[in-house]
Amino acid sequence: MKRSLLITTDPIDEAALIAVRSLSAGMGAVVAFSGVVRGREGDASLAALDYTCFVPMAEYQFHRLFDRLAGRGTIESVRLVHRIGRVAVGEASLWVEVVAAHRAEAFEACQWLIDEMKRVVPIWKRAVPASASDEPSAPAGPAPAPVPSTPSDPNPAP
């Protein structure tokens, strides 16, 4: 199974990704997913999301997921791009493409990969409110956060 992984602060260029797609003659299905930053999360109006990533572990965990897909049969190719850093509303933070012989397995693999990513790949996001787009908001999390004395992003991606 061909695999391609990119974790990048650059905008995701879907046209360029599609331009280099290649299918062998037995492949009949391409499923592509773009995850785009929404302007609202719950009641809050957002300007952007700031993504942080523990990159070496994310790469390792992504490749473990790819290994599991490779054992599934007639998937020819998986490509995944995750953007990190600040991603503005309306821009894509994630692009996933699965090429397979048949439609059902392409859809299933694409959804499975995203579900598993959200379970095991160490990437986190925090909201940048629309009203103060230069300052990240309090982090999204279950606990009240004390006001940090450190800079607003203490976890730059390595």
Add this chain to the structure above:
Amino acid sequence: MKRSLLITTDPIDEAALIAVRSLSAGMGAVVAFSGVVRGREGDASLAALDYTCFVPMAEYQFHRLFDRLAGRGTIESVRLVHRIGRVAVGEASLWVEVVAAHRAEAFEACQWLIDEMKRVVPIWKRAVPASASDEPSAPAGPAPAPVPSTPSDPNPAP
């Protein structure tokens, strides 16, 4: 819900379709499917598929499906292109894109639309064997077909 339908003999230009995609701020998920003609069907090696379509009915049935999707909630846009006529191996015969607020509904709607299309939209295909790419093969069907005295494509799309 925005909707776009194109039934065409022209190649599907996915880059151009993506270039005109537009999402409103509440939308977070884009699922796109490309169905590509495979080089084999069962034991046969193919050069192409010839698609015929009862176009007015296909358009009507597609729009009925779009109507049903529009009643489902937060789907912002559905675009579908079905190529007809001869489609060579490796070329796309179908492109479907669903834009929705959330991932699960985008995947579900895209798969539902393709499933329903295959149930109700009057489009048929027949194999063009690799060994005689200028002559359509016997039609794909459950019954033995008598050799027609009519030209090879008796059902040109109106």
Add this chain to the structure above:
Amino acid sequence: MTIPVTFWSYFAELAGRPETSVELPQGATVGALLERVYVDHPALAGLRRSTLVAVGVEYQDDTHVLSAGDRVSLFPPVQGG
């Protein structure tokens, strides 16, 4: 009334022609039209269970009552995608 009938996909080969027309009394049903078609095109009769029938652009079943001006299409299971 004269009802034009179009055969799509391999039904045209089985019928030996892409179109025909059937003369029916007022109030005739799709079922009655099919019986007439199968007399002239017996190769189609064996596929009746899987045959799809449209009147205009709508699917209809055997009980649907035809009207003058209707156009009927007969075809095998669809295969888009």
Add this chain to the structure above:
Amino acid sequence: MTIPVTFWSYFAELAGRPETSVELPQGATVGALLERVYVDHPALAGLRRSTLVAVGVEYQDDTHVLSAGDRVSLFPPVQGG
């Protein structure tokens, strides 16, 4: 042995710092490391049930035995996509 610990996402704010290190005897487990971390960073202790622990790039649970040279990461549920 000295085990470096990195806090990711809002765990860094809760800890007040992005990294620390913990002195542990040979053969100490992830669970023992967590107990030490929670002494200095009590704000994290309440999130123990949802805390994910990686040693290097692999997830590990409380019973995992640490070795000299290991690097530990503590973080909340991941949120990619």
